[in-house]
Amino acid sequence: MPLIFPIIIKRVVTLIVDIIFPCFCVNCNKIDTLLCNKCFEEIEFYLNYPTISIKELYFDEVIIACKYSSVSKKLIHEFKYKSVVNIKNVIAQIIYRSTNFPNLEIIIPVPIHKKKYNQRGFNQTEEISIELAKLSHIPTYNFLSKTKETQSQMSIQNREKRLSNLSKTFSINKNVENNLRELYASKNISFPKTAILIDDVLTTGSTLNECAKVLKNYGFEKVIGIVFASK
């Protein structure tokens, strides 16, 4: 009996929240869901991932959940630019359920620059990483920082320019690193050597590769990139 009350309270709260903030399918506007079953079925999942043509690869593998096409594009757009923050659950569920999620030691989101963070109010990959941490029980930390402001990778047409645009852009977040070193030392467990890097959209793979480079140079032995959608 005592368990029924919390359930009832939760349902009432959910109902109130739904009445005040009803949700709609991002693709067809069907009420009561952020993504309806019909639109979910339109998502194009990969059988074979596209090849990443970068000469020097620093990540060990890249896993991509789906193609960047109508439905996935809308999910990203509503999440990033219209701040429908609950979409993070939908994206994380799609990533987790559609990929063979690797069992590595820590999840690290691809960072955004502080200025962009302040404009948007959140880092989309951090939000997705938090949800993935709940699903996978692998801890997530903002281990990387974006120290240089860059032009959006998506807006640069020339490949060479895209690569030079990113050079020396990312670095280890020293505060997080110090806290983590202390935390792991206090628990008497060795510092992680394997990491999952999370990004929302993959264009050329250069952002992910630059982040993996920083982690490998730091001492990580294995870095697997996981991306929601790829162009």
Ligand SMILES: [Zn+2]
């Ligand atoms: Zn729909």
